Amino acid sequence: MTATTTPVRPLTGLLGHLRGERRAIAATIALVVVSQVCLGAISVLLAAAVGHAVVLHSAPPGWFWALLAGLVVLRAVLTWGEMDASHALAFRVLARLRMALFDRYAVALPTRRRENVGRAASTAMSDTERLEFFYAHTVAQLVAAAVNALLGVVVLAVVEPVLALVTLTGLALVLSTVPLGRRRLEALGGEVVEATGALSDRVVDVLGGLREVLGYGIHGPVRRQIRETGAAAARAAGRLETTHRVLAGAREAAVTLVGVGVLVGVIGRDVAAEQVAALVVLALATVAPVADAAATCARLPALRAAAARVGEELARPAALTRDTPVAALPEGPLGLTMGEVGFGYDDRRVLDGFDLSIAPGEHVGLRGASGAGKSTVVALASRLWDPDTGTIALSDSDSGQVAISAVDDADLRAALATVEQDGALFSGTVREAVAAPSTTDAEIEDLLARLGLAGTVTPGSHIGEGGLRLSGGQRARLRLARAVLHRPRILILDEPTADLDEASARLVTDLLGTVPATMLVVSHRHQTLAAMDRVVDIVPSEPSADPANPRRARNDAGHAARKG
Template sequence: MTATAAPRRPLTALFGHLGGERRAISGTIVLVVVSQVCLGTISVLLAAAVGHAVVLGEAPPGWFWLLLAGLVAFRALLTWGEMDASHALAFRVLARLRMALFDRYAVALPTRRRENVGRAASTAMADTERLEFFYAHTVAQLLAAAVNTLLGLVLLTFVEPTLALVTLVALVLVLSTVPLGRHRLEALGQEVIEATGALSDRVVDVLGGLREVLGYGLHEPVRRQIRETGADAARSAARLETTQRVLAGAREAAVTLAGVGVLVSVLARDVAAEHVAALVVLALATVAPVADAAATCARLPALRASAARVGDELARPAVLTRDTPPAVLPDGPLGLVMSDVGFGYGERRVLDGFDLTIAPGEHVGLRGPPGAGKSTVVALASRLWDPDTGTIDLTGPETAPVAISGVEDAVLRVALTTVEQDGALFSGTVREAIAGPTTTDAEIASLLDRLGLADAVAPESHIGEGGLRLSGGQRARLRLARAVLHRPRILILDEPTADLDEDSARRVTDLLDTIPATMLVVSHRPQTLAGMDRVVDMGVDDSVETGVEIGPQEAPGKPSEPRRARNHAGHAARER
């Protein structure tokens, strides 16, 4: 999947991500248009009734009041339907924009720069909320204004052509206020969105690093930075608001002149007195939607800036490619083969010609000094990134290799699970945080007991935001439990015992020994690696890493080959 450059017309470009809502958007537009026309008709009829009563001294006939009551009731139904439809559409628009962003982040956000995700988070939350109103409400209102104005001009042309011409001049006068201050509005709108975005980015960063803020006493620097960023955002917003108020004054002056012109034109014509009020209201009802639209246009620059931010995120280059058509994973145990893999961060090469073969059901350890590229191997084997060169394949006992890039992501994530050393736990209960699709409480309780967590938590225990109520070692074991309960066919573990004491580490290695999945375990602890079938040592050769197998690692009384056979049998049984 490749990304395209951010478009020049960001608001229009984002319609492409709302394809499933086009019918709903069209329906909302129809409701708003009919509602606005109905409102204008009611206003003209009321003005006609008033003129008739004042000039002729008699009330309109009964059918008139029945017609007016029917229009009022119809307008009420339209308003209710419009509000219901537009609010429902707004939530769906918000969901679609966020899903489009999250889909893009899935292939583009785990970049090699390990960038901060504060901007991505604030764009997905704040900017999309600004845009939902535009697509669900503003578009319909602008089109309704255009239709209402056109109908008013046509009707005036048939009824009083001179008044239609005067009204057209008034419309041009009101529309002439739209370009006023356009460039300043564009600049200030961009400035406001960038300033508020920077504030949101900073707040997201602080919340993500709250423990560090508390642990290192960074309260005052953080407060100062947020205060200064907030002040910048407030100043930008104030300048934009001042500009919009000045332009609003110009629009109001234009509307006033238009109204005076319409009134003078009507009075100057030989028009029956009882029709004057209706004609004036009709002319003003033709001009008023354009005045509202002009006010809306003054607020579009800020929305365009938000749309540009969303468009920039959607234009992120992919770090993963998708092969087509998708490949089918073989049944039974899966193996992993990395052949002649090369990978680097910019100019620095980390892997060059790296080879690693893990047979189906085999447990392989990986060790090496800091900076040797172990975490890079984990990321590539987990398919968070694609290698620069070489191939990564999944293999079955008796089937041809399948390129990992050819497997659909949803299928791959069921078959392959990775437990990172600094992985996240979501807020909620233990059950919500670690349970798989078919996990029972009995299975959770049994696994918690095996990992030495039964005295600390139960399935219904709340763990807090990111597991805040747990120790580092408890969080690490819960992350492992989550992976085990999802029953993957390949399990990749990055330092699963790094944060554990000896007893907890022993419990983890005992559990790993019984898991039938194919396993790649990165660790620096001999106790953890002792349970592996073999260990691959990552050595350093001119800053380029290669995989060097150093032979089987046998746990006391457990030769590696018999256990490998047991892993095959156990996995095959579970697959059946």
């Protein structure tokens, strides 16, 4: 979807995500319309007062000044209300668009390609900021200009039809500048959005890997790439701004012609001299807001490009599908069963006919060479992805089963916890990073002590962004603590002791032995696997010698289980 093929739809297509703000948008539009009309009336009345004083050498009557003062006060109140309402609306629009993106990312990321999320982050941060001004301010401006123009032409038609015709001609000239250079504006607007988006993508990417950038001494090439990307964005923005200035000159010329046309129009007409100034100002007050609206319309291509990016992100396909009807989780301990599971990344097959059965309360280890599919099993068992083929189910002690895809996501996440090897910790204190809502500091301190972190980490310790103030081993143990404190019924661990020394690994292994949850532990470490009830070996998927039964031949060779 691009701005050149869909001139309006990207902007209107997002309105469905702003349903809750429709009344606020309508109220803001009403405030801006009344405020704009009020401003025009004040301008005309002031011009009339000047004409009256210059021509008749006398001041207007008292009622005139009372009316003018009332309009000035009303305009001040409306301006205050408009600013307050539009700014509040802008923040709510921004929040709704970002929450809509977050909700979509929650079901669409991570994709099986494990793509870089720099574009997603820049869209959520940069493009939504462009759009919140449009929905909170620009729409109201466009409507107000249209209403003001209609009222102005009607008044002029009643007072002096010829001047109304002159004003309509001026409005036509102003509006004729909107399609001028439209294709160029759309192309440049899209180029600016893409260039600034690429710059944001790159910066987000670099900040995420800043330690590697510095550690490998590649900050020079990175700086050069960012500088070149920024220069490209600046060049595109410069060409766009030049085009806007040329069109602005055309609009100003059209407004000037209206003023001249009105003056010419009153010559020879039966128009009182003291009314000339008011009529000229009325015509200009009718056309000028439309000129501003035309300038706004000239900037819509960039907004449409931003809306298209947001729309594309909101249209990301869900990584998971939900079975219906929704099934309830069994009570008590849960088991996990994977039957004939197949899964691949693009054209690379990782699992083909994989079988795994874990009884409720059982602790099972999973080992295999790099690339064999261990992390894929973790992702599938955690339901970050759905398998291409086969089934994954949760079971109870009576062998009753429910498909994992039929369980409500909130219920599933309350019952199942996963600790990935490279999982994230959020910035804040240890308490904020690991505690469940009902967790006490005493429970946190006890768990930290059992993991060998007492004395170095406390519930109030600040861990920094992503846990940067901690060592790799401390982060690994805090990720485990977070999962344990949420008391899951199934706990899935990917290399929980890989970053630990022998003593720390022993503490983790001892802790796992006391956790009542059903457990699947991926590890290369003999000490960790030895503590499991049994161990399952997994080998990389490869072509089978038995074309009639490729899955079973591989399963018999590579997925044998034994006691740990």
